[in-house]
Amino acid sequence: MAEVVRPGGIGEQLALVAGLRWRLFRNALRTTSGQLDLAAQILVGALLGAIVVGLGLAIGAGAYAFAAQDRTGLLALLLWATFLAWHFLPILMATSTASFDFRSLLRFPLRFSVFFLLSLAYGLSDPAVVAALFWLICAGLGIVLARPELLPWTVVILAVFATMNLLLSRMIFSWLERLLARRRTREALAAILVLLILGFQLSTAVGARWQTRVRPYVRAALPVLQQLPPSLAGKALAGAVKGDALQALRFTGFVAAYGFAFGLLLRRRLRAQYLGEDLGESQAPAVVLRASGSPTASLSSASLAPSYLPGAVAAVFEKELRYVLRNSALLLLLAIPLILIVFFSLTFGSRRPGGSAPDIFTRTPELAFPGAVAYMLLILGQMAHNSFAYDGRGVQLLFVAPVRFRDVLIGKNLLLGLLVLLEACLVWLLISVLASPPDVLVVVATFSYVLFFLLTHFLVGNWLSLRFPRRFEFGQHRRRASGVTLLVSFGLQFVLAGMAAGVVLLARLWGWMWLVPVVFLALSAAALEVYKVSLDAFDRLAARQREVLTAQLCRQ
Amino acid sequence: MSEPAIVTESLTRRFGELVAVDCIHLTVDAGQFFGFLGPNGAGKSTTIRMLTGLLAPTAGRIRLLGLDLEKHAVEVKRQIGVVPEGLALFDRLTGGEYLNFVGRMYALDRATAAQRTAELLDFMQLADRPKTLIADYSHGMQKKLALAAAVIHGPRILFLDEPFEGVDAIAAGTLKAMLLHMISRGATIFLTSHVLEIVERLCSHVAIIHKGRLVAQGSLEELRAGVASSASLGSSPGEASATAGPREKLTLEQIFLTIVEPGASGRRAEEELSWLR
Numbered sequence: 001m002a003e004v005v006r007p008g009g010i011g012e013q014l015a016l017v018a019g020l021r022w023r024l025f026r027n028a029l030r031t032t033s034g035q036l037d038l039a040a041q042i043l044v045g046a047l048l049g050a051i052v053v054g055l056g057l058a059i060g061a062g063a064y065a066f067a068a069q070d071r072t073g074l075l076a077l078l079l080w081a082t083f084l085a086w087h088f089l090p091i092l093m094a095t096s097t098a099s100f101d102f103r104s105l106l107r108f109p110l111r112f113s114v115f116f117l118l119s120l121a122y123g124l125s126d127p128a129v130v131a132a133l134f135w136l137i138c139a140g141l142g143i144v145l146a147r148p149e150l151l152p153w154t155v156v157i158l159a160v161f162a163t164m165n166l167l168l169s170r171m172i173f174s175w176l177e178r179l180l181a182r183r184r185t186r187e188a189l190a191a192i193l194v195l196l197i198l199g200f201q202l203s204t205a206v207g208a209r210w211q212t213r214v215r216p217y218v219r220a221a222l223p224v225l226q227q228l229p230p231s232l233a234g235k236a237l238a239g240a241v242k243g244d245a246l247q248a249l250r251f252t253g254f255v256a257a258y259g260f261a262f263g264l265l266l267r268r269r270l271r272a273q274y275l276g277e278d279l280g281e282s283q284a285p286a287v288v289l290r291a292s293g294s295p296t297a298s299l300s301s302a303s304l305a306p307s308y309l310p311g312a313v314a315a316v317f318e319k320e321l322r323y324v325l326r327n328s329a330l331l332l333l334l335a336i337p338l339i340l341i342v343f344f345s346l347t348f349g350s351r352r353p354g355g356s357a358p359d360i361f362t363r364t365p366e367l368a369f370p371g372a373v374a375y376m377l378l379i380l381g382q383m384a385h386n387s388f389a390y391d392g393r394g395v396q397l398l399f400v401a402p403v404r405f406r407d408v409l410i411g412k413n414l415l416l417g418l419l420v421l422l423e424a425c426l427v428w429l430l431i432s433v434l435a436s437p438p439d440v441l442v443v444v445a446t447f448s449y450v451l452f453f454l455l456t457h458f459l460v461g462n463w464l465s466l467r468f469p470r471r472f473e474f475g476q477h478r479r480r481a482s483g484v485t486l487l488v489s490f491g492l493q494f495v496l497a498g499m500a501a502g503v504v505l506l507a508r509l510w511g512w513m514w515l516v517p518v519v520f521l522a523l524s525a526a527a528l529e530v531y532k533v534s535l536d537a538f539d540r541l542a543a544r545q546r547e548v549l550t551a552q553l554c555r556q
Numbered sequence: 557m558s559e560p561a562i563v564t565e566s567l568t569r570r571f572g573e574l575v576a577v578d579c580i581h582l583t584v585d586a587g588q589f590f591g592f593l594g595p596n597g598a599g600k601s602t603t604i605r606m607l608t609g610l611l612a613p614t615a616g617r618i619r620l621l622g623l624d625l626e627k628h629a630v631e632v633k634r635q636i637g638v639v640p641e642g643l644a645l646f647d648r649l650t651g652g653e654y655l656n657f658v659g660r661m662y663a664l665d666r667a668t669a670a671q672r673t674a675e676l677l678d679f680m681q682l683a684d685r686p687k688t689l690i691a692d693y694s695h696g697m698q699k700k701l702a703l704a705a706a707v708i709h710g711p712r713i714l715f716l717d718e719p720f721e722g723v724d725a726i727a728a729g730t731l732k733a734m735l736l737h738m739i740s741r742g743a744t745i746f747l748t749s750h751v752l753e754i755v756e757r758l759c760s761h762v763a764i765i766h767k768g769r770l771v772a773q774g775s776l777e778e779l780r781a782g783v784a785s786s787a788s789l790g791s792s793p794g795e796a797s798a799t800a801g802p803r804e805k806l807t808l809e810q811i812f813l814t815i816v817e818p819g820a821s822g823r824r825a826e827e828e829l830s831w832l833r
Contacts, residue, residue: 315660319646319653326648326689394646397705400608401661402633547611554642 013114014121017105033468033482033548040483045127052131056138063142067150072241075143076234079161082135083230086165087172089128112274119270123170136162143237153240157252161233164259168229171262174269229258309414312403316411323390324415330383334419337376338426345434369438370446372427374500377453378493380420384461385489386481387412389472393554405542406535413458424450441513448520449500455527460492462538466545469552559622561586561713561744562607567616569602576602578768579616584746584761586621586712589739591759592748593808595816599768600748601641604717607746608638621712634662637711639719643702647691651682651701654690655708662709669708676704680730696727703731707738714738716747720754732758756808764815772815780806783814 028034059078066074106115123129140158144151225231232254239247304318324330387409388395398408424447431438438446468482481489507515542549562584569577577599584590594600605611607618609629618625620632638644646654652673659669677683680700690698699719706714714735720728735745735758749755755762756776763773772779783806806814 311660311663315657318660319649319657322653323646323648390648392647393642394644396610396640396642396644397646397658397661399610400633400636400638400640400644401658402630402663403661404630543612550610550642 010111010114010117013110014117017114017118033484037468037483040487043487044483048127048131052134056135059135060138060142060145063139064146065142067143067146067241070241072238073234075139075237075241076231078139079136079230079233079237082132082139083165085135086129086132087169089132090126090169090173106274106276112271115274116267116270119170119174119266120166123166123173126169129166129169132165133162143241147241150240153248154237157233157236157240157248157255160252160255160259161229164229164255164262167259167262167266171266171269174266174273178269229255232258309411310407312401312407313411313414316408317415320412320415324419327390333379334423336379337372337423338430340375341372341427341430341434345430366439366442368435369428369431369442370449372431373424373446373450374497376423376427377420377450380416380423381453381457381493382481382489384413384416384457385464385485386468386470386472387416387461387465388469388549388553389481391553392471395549395553399542399546399550404539406539408542409458409462409535409538413462417454417458420450420454421447441517445513445516445520448517448524451524452520452527453496455524455531456496457492459527459531459534460488462534463541464488466538466541466549469545469549471553471555558586560584560619561588561621562590562746563619564603564607565617565619567603567606567618568614569599569606569611570614575768577606577613577765580765580768580770582763582770582773584744586744587739587742588744588761589735589759590744590746591755591762592746592765593752593755593762593812594748594765598765600765601717603765604715604746604748605640608636608640608715609633610638610640634709635711636713636715637706637709638715639699639702639706639717640715641717643698644705645690645698645702648689650685650687650689651677651693651697652686654701655705658705659708664709672708676708679734680704695722696724699723700727700730703734707734711743713744713746716745718749719747720749720751728754752808752812762808764812766816772811776808776811779811779815783811 029038059081063075063078066072066078105118110118124133136158140154143154232251236248236251236255239245239249239251304321306314306317309317391398398405428438428443464485468484470482470485503516503519507513507519560583562582564580564582567577567580567582568575580603582603592600592603602611606613607620607625609625609632621635623632625632646657649657655673655676656669659672660666664672674683677686680703682697682701682704685693690701693701699722703716703719706716716735719731723731732754739745747755747759759776761773761775762779764771772782774782
């Protein structure tokens, strides 16, 4: 009966995998949580889509103008923009997009060609790549609308450029995956990603501040940049616009050669995976450290929690603290607001050479401290919204142990609260040292807002954590929070920031600045009462949600 | 007579249309080494998850050590230890930190938790890796650690879901030694396992669940006698009883197959899956 087993065609296998993905998507919608998740994603997608379309129109208009006015040299700039978006946005958005490990399909008799094509298709399904591709199409449309006779050349050059980008992005990710497979390199990489995000935020400031110093380096790098694919594709387009077919063909060939080289490197990586390379966590070498004496007893008895806390609360607090101390990306996240304060004070701390722009901290001293704290809260507040993410299968213990879930939540909230307050104190110290100590009223008002912010975030965060839990692997390229959590989180930040702005504006209008701390202390007292009452409700919610929590967090 | 350790009354769990556990009446006396058996998907894990508070029953009652699990959840949990299917480990702690954490969650004071942690790590031969994270433990080491965590507070009932799955002979020997020691000190152990030889060697009493229903319960001798008498009456023509001679003892595997699928061994795989090489 072996004759029924025949090697499936490439198209057939690809269709099967597409069908599988569709089935997985449909099945995920069976639960209310899955449906809400999709609705939230559609909403967020619509918002982001509007931004993408707007930028696409701008790129298209730019391409139209450059082609119509024969300013062909500038076309390369548009290609550079899409190139950078194509390769950096997926990395920056890695933690907020869903992923499917198509390597799990390798247990089936999949041809290597299909596996290779699946990798490329997977690359195309990334929302950030879809956006970059859309911008490239917009650029092409702009050129063709300006010069219809360039349609064939534009299609060919941009298709080659897009293929090269696709191969390069998959190559980068396939090598990243290899690094991500090992726990230690994975964490290092997560830290690098956070730094990259930080660098992204600082790039404008660096450009503005050190324009004159950066310029020579940019000038020196230009010849190198000229040899890279976006510039080459730009030259190919310029050749087409000028009617120089040889130039267009030659530079298109160079871009294709890049694509071929990236394809070979990608093939090498995928071939290793196809032949059974194990990218599992087990590859991480366990470091066995033997210490003399009785290390176990000393390690276990070393307490990180205050002794006056009740047993279960102290245990959870201590466990959470150990998790924070072992999470390099999280530690870096905690350090970012402090780094930024130092950076801004060094960058804008003195008058610009030859300019008259005043010191940012001395110009608006009353805003420096609350502004820095607000930025810190923006980063750290979200940590309360998926607080079981790192617990994984350990969440089972929280249900079988003789503790009330309210104690677990208090332990988690307490640690985050203390971290935020400690960080706020450090921010105050830095501002005081680098600029001048903020006014007492400003400090009291800011801390009273922090208190209110924390309590409301604990209230909403505890509900979100129990209702929409998502497992998160340290530094892994996996989705972090549910769509609903992201949406509610965004909304809460918006509402709280609006409230703060409203209260401050009214206080300023009436000249009663003392009103700000009074209002937020009163709101904090009310929020504290609600928080206390909510703990019992969350205790009951946890009991109802135990199946969801264990199912979501224990899955491998 | 002392209170039974575990009693369930009409215990039922439905998942939508599926009835995973169907009106189970189970009694386990204190001090018993109790094996809970059943084919895949029979409802073993669902039952043990309900007994340990990881899953809410749709209907029915659970009494552990005379206390209602729903009404006295915290008091009951204080007296039971659990090794669930996922092992309930926090991967980013070391073995010592984890045991210490569990000890504190079970209301042990710091000093006691630290002392028992050291003793348990030593007994489980995990003490020589004090700085290794649980994520870097092998599967067998994780199982041993999960068992150590389940007993750190000296529970009166221990629930184990497949404790010997994926464990090598050396680790299994360590686990068995500890369990037998607990039984000798009066604890009750309730375990599920697919390894019938181990259950036969360790357990004094057994219950078999099939398609969500309890189809047998009693001591091994009682089950043997039941199967043998059924076979002699011809009401359950299992091949197992037929192959075992009149003086030969039925193995647990034979009892299990006879009860769960009478005549199953008569099924001809070669006829049903004719395309298999």
